[in-house]
Amino acid sequence: MISIVVGGQMDKQSIAKQVEQLGQGKVTVSVKSDLDGALAIQTGQAQYYVGACNTGAGGALGLAVGLLGPKLCVSISTPGKVMTEEEIRAQVQEGKRAFGMVVGNVERQLPVLMDAILKANS
Incomplete structure (x- = not known):
């Protein structure tokens, strides 16, 4: 199972539900504070971090x-700036573990990110 932490400042519960749905039964999802989410990545308790805010950087990441x-x-x-599907996939392949995005782009970008994560871990 792929372990994903949802942090950030906005819509954590909604994003967590979407991550779980898009995970096709291959992910475990937990909602944490930004600090606890980053620590989960740092200590190996989770593989990926996803967060959203109004800027996609500060509160999200x-x-x-x-x-x-x-x-x-x-x-x-x-x-x-909104990364293309190819750019998102390249970031996952390059080993990025924490992803921030603008809350208004979640519905468009999260499916691409989750597909890239699933393929990178298959």
Whole structure:
């Protein structure tokens, strides 16, 4: 099973439900504070972190970047930039573990992210 933590500042419960649905029975999902979510990645208790906020960076990913470092974290959308499907898949393949996004882009980007995670772990 792939372990995914949902953090960030907005819509955690909704995102967690979507992650579980998109996970095709292959994921476990937990909702945590930003700090606890990043620590779960750092200690190996979870494999991936997903968070959302209005900017896709600060509230969604700030603590994760601080604890895990920028090499493991990426904002897949910010108000001025939305990654393409190919870019998201490349980030997963490159080993990114923490993903932030603008809350308004979750419905469009989360399915791509989850598919990339499932394929990377199959």
